[in-house]
Amino acid sequence: MARSRLSLHPLACSVPNLTANGSYADKTAVEAEFGEPYTNFMNFFAISGSTRKLSTNTAMLRALSHIAQPVHSISVFERIGDLPVFSPDLEMDPLPEPVQNFAEMIRQSDGLIISSPEYVRAIPGGLKNAIDWLVSRDEVINKPIALMHASHRGDDMLAQLRMVLTTVSSRFSDELFLRFDLMKKPPADIEAYLAQPENRLAAADFVSRFATYCGD
Ligand SMILES: Cc1cc2nc3c(=O)[nH]c(=O)nc-3n(C[C@H](O)[C@H](O)[C@H](O)COP(=O)(O)O)c2cc1C
Numbered sequence: 032m033a034r035s036r037l038s039l040h041p042l043a044c045s046v047p048n049l050t051a052n053g054s055y056a057d058k059t060a061v062e063a064e065f066g067e068p069y070t071n072f073m074n075f076f077a078i079s080g081s082t083r084k085l086s087t088n089t090a091m092l093r094a095l096s097h098i099a100q101p102v103h104s105i106s107v108f109e110r111i112g113d114l115p116v117f118s119p120d121l122e123m124d125p126l127p128e129p130v131q132n133f134a135e136m137i138r139q140s141d142g143l144i145i146s147s148p149e150y151v152r153a154i155p156g157g158l159k160n161a162i163d164w165l166v167s168r169d170e171v172i173n174k175p176i177a178l179m180h181a182s183h184r185g186d187d188m189l190a191q192l193r194m195v196l197t198t199v200s201s202r203f204s205d206e207l208f209l210r211f212d213l214m215k216k217p218p219a220d221i222e223a224y225l226a227q228p229e230n231r232l233a234a235a236d237f238v239s240r241f242a243t244y245c246g247d
Contacts, residue, residue: 073141073245073246074106075099075245077146078146079107081109081155085217085218087182088146088179090213091146091179091225094221094234098225112157114130134170142245146179146181148188171199175204179208182213193205211230
């Protein structure tokens with residue numbers, strides 16, 4: 032697991048080395064800002080619980096990935112719909128290819144960020160199915176996990192997700208949580224909303240604290 036000596040600075044939005052979309056232009060800009068070598072980024076894997084093309088949760092995770100780069104990398108996974116319905120009978124070599132890829136991306140990540148809508152007061156079936164695929168494997172058991180949420184509603188789903196993630200990982204963080212009220216906003220508006228200084232700060236601080244948590 033990569034160790035983070037250099038987390039995203041919570042005041043990153045006020046520094047001069049940023050591009051228009053709020054990320055650092057290159058590693059040199061990061062080094063100029065922080066005065067230390069850029070060698071220690073975190074590789075996060077962000078799972079959206081929504082398969083909607085215009086999903087607010089997916090758009091929020093994408094905006095977060097833009098804010099984090101290149102100090103940290105966040106790969107946004109929006110393909111839970113490609114995973115077959117879990118059955119213990121399918122847990123044999125070779126695993127279905129989408130499951131192999133999904134598990135491998137989790138294995139290679141330093142931490143997971145999950146953001147999901149609520150469906151019928153519960154975890155959407157696609158996300159629960161994805162988690163079920165991981166239960167008897169070793170990728171997720173010690174993986175740091177934090178939640179985001181793109182709505183002011185959905186607390187029943189969040190409670191269930193917290194219970195499930197506490198069960199599958201010894202390193203689910205209940206404390207690290209970031210929520211924006213983005214319901215019904217289109218992706219471009221969400222990108223713009225997260226680019227606003229106070230929201231960028233909140234997002235940068237969340238990434239920074241999660242990087243520290245992953246490095247502990
Ligand atoms: C089938 C379905 C069931 C839903 N059930 C709930 C619900 O129980 N509670 C709630 O607050 N919102 C519910 N919603 C609304 C979604 O949670 C909400 O629109 C969410 O922001 C969608 O996230 P997305 O934009 O990432 O797809 C439901 C939506 C759908 C499509």
